[in-house]
Amino acid sequence: MTTLIAGAGFSKWAAKLPLARELFDFRVKPFGVREAKKLASLRDFKTAWDGTHPSEPAEAFIDFALRQGRDSGKLVIWYVVRRLSDPYIWEEWHSGRWRRHVLMLDEHRKSDKPGVQEARAFLVGVLGTLLDGIVTTNYDLLVEYALGTTGFNYGIPGEQLVGRGPYPLSHWLHPVTLTGAVSLAKVHGSISWDTSARYTDGRRGMTGNALILAPVPNKKPPPELSAQWDLAARLLRRASSIVVFGFAFNPYDSEFLDHLRAESTSVKHVLLIDTRPKERSARDIWPNASLETLPPPPQSEPDIRKWLRRSA
Numbered sequence: 643m644t645t646l647i648a649g650a651g652f653s654k655w656a657a658k659l660p661l662a663r664e665l666f667d668f669r670v671k672p673f674g675v676r677e678a679k680k681l682a683s684l685r686d687f688k689t690a691w692d693g694t695h696p697s698e699p700a701e702a703f704i705d706f707a708l709r710q711g712r713d714s715g716k717l718v719i720w721y722v723v724r725r726l727s728d729p730y731i732w733e734e735w736h737s738g739r740w741r742r743h744v745l746m747l748d749e750h751r752k753s754d755k756p757g758v759q760e761a762r763a764f765l766v767g768v769l770g771t772l773l774d775g776i777v778t779t780n781y782d783l784l785v786e787y788a789l790g791t792t793g794f795n796y797g798i799p800g801e802q803l804v805g806r807g808p809y810p811l812s813h814w815l816h817p818v819t820l821t822g823a824v825s826l827a828k829v830h831g832s833i834s835w836d837t838s839a840r841y842t843d844g845r846r847g848m849t850g851n852a853l854i855l856a857p858v859p860n861k862k863p864p865p866e867l868s869a870q871w872d873l874a875a876r877l878l879r880r881a882s883s884i885v886v887f888g889f890a891f892n893p894y895d896s897e898f899l900d901h902l903r904a905e906s907t908s909v910k911h912v913l914l915i916d917t918r919p920k921e922r923s924a925r926d927i928w929p930n931a932s933l934e935t936l937p938p939p940p941q942s943e944p945d946i947r948k949w950l951r952r953s954a
Contacts, residue, residue, distance in 0.1 A: 643774035644950065645881035646765075647902075651888020651916055653784050655938045656764070657757020659726060662700050662857055662892075670721075670728050673742055673848075677724075684721050687714070701894055705858035720850025722857075723833045726782045727847030729756045744844040747786045747834075748807055748818070761788035765824075768943060769885070772950055775825040775877035779889070779898060781833050781854050783844050785826055793822035796840065797873040805842035818842045827874035829867065829898060830855040837866050859894040871901065878905040883953040884928070885946075887915040887938070891923035902927050911953035915939075915946070 653659040660667060666688050672678040691703050707718040730745045730752075745752050752758050761784050765773065776785060776794075786794065795801060800819060807816040831854035833847035834840060846852035855861050863871055878884075884906065891899065903926075912931045914924055919935040934949060936942040 643881050644769065644772045644883045644885060644953070645774055645877045646769065646776045647884060647886045647889050648776055648778040648780060648785065649887065649889025650780060651890065651938075652761075652778075653757065653780055653782050653888070655888060656760040657729065657755075657782075657784055659729070659757070659782055659784070661890075665700050665722060665725060666703070667725075670725055671731075673731075673733075673740075680717060680720065684717055687717070701857050701859065701892075704856055708856060708858060716850060719852075719854070719856060723781060723847040723850055723852045723854060727833055727844050730783065730787070730844060731848065742848070744847060745783075745787065746805070746807060746818075746843045747783065747803075748790050748842075749787075752787050755787070757784050758787045761785065764887075764939060765789060766793070768939070768946055769950070772954060773824055774881065775827065775873075777827045777829065777874045777877055779830045779895065780828070781831060781847075781852070783832070783834055786834070789822060789824065789826075791818055791820050791822065794824045794826045795820040795822055797825055797827065797869060799823075801840070803842045804839040805845075807842065825873060825877060827870050827877060829863070829870050829874050829901075830857075831867055831870075857894070859896075861894075861897065863897065874901065875905040878902065879908065881906060881909055883911040883913075883950075884909050884931075885913045885915065886924065889916075891920045891927075899927065911949075913946070913949050913953075915942070 650661050654661055668681060668685055670681060672681055704718055708715040727744055731742055733740055733742045765788055803818045807818050833844040833852045835853040836846050836851055837853055853866055855863055909928055909931050912924060912928050912933045914935045915938055917937060924933055936945050
């Protein structure tokens with residue numbers, strides 16, 4: 643069985659979503675005066691930080707903001723999830739005012755949004771039936787959009803999500819159920835979850851009230867994500883082959899790195915797909931597995947297919 647580990651580089655490759663070091667590019671279209679003020683406030687905060695910490699990474703700034711108090715922490719987390727949601731927000735004029743929506747997982751208009759077709763071509767067209775599950779540290783909904791609700795589950799096949807189906811169908815007439823065979827473990831949370839439910843869209847990415855584990859050092863998963871870590875462990879334990887796409891093996895992800903090391907001891911084959919593969923870090927996790935590296939598709943697609951056949 644093959645498990646995919648999808649890092650931020652996967653979403654960067656498919657949809658040009660930002661890596662951690664690119665997060666604070668402020669490429670967000672504000673919706674109304676309130677959002678514009680929040681963006682301006684955060685930009686000033688980040689500029690002041692950069693002036694005294696010119697070489698510090700974005701993760702250090704996020705960690706600093708979270709330790710400054712509730713308002714600063716909420717502002718920076720709102721921005722992180724808002725930035726990742728922005729390409730998938732659409733607006734309509736309805737009942738005398740502009741309204742905005744984040745695409746539903748099965749939204750018909752999603753196919754022309756950034757990265758959806760590219761991600762689907764890789765997940766379905768390249769990995770296909772060899773793919774048992776996906777473990778990701780990403781908050782975005784790219785995998786969900788690519789596979790649709792008939793293509794994945796969060797560990798519970800048949801789980802019913804909260805919210806409507808493809809706009810404008812109503813929830814009570816058409817409940818949205820996850821029926822796919824591929825399990826998706828989101829160990830750092832999702833912009834479509836909060837502490838009470840999982841939803842059919844990424845609305846929490848607009849409000850900032852998403853269940854996510856912030857990208858900072860020494861982070862500890864909250865109890866609400868324990869089932870996702872358990873699901874990741876099951877996928878890793880039964881995998882004979884692992885494809886790692888765009889995962890950076892950053893030291894501040896030590897909890898997840900330890901999880902990989904502990905739960906994937908039976909893995910025999912590892913493929914790193916990356917523009918700058920971290921072979922030494924991967925070898926530390928999987929010392930007994932065969933290790934190969936390839937650049938991202940499309941140029942490497944034939945070689946990825948060959949690797950999958952060899953390692954099956």
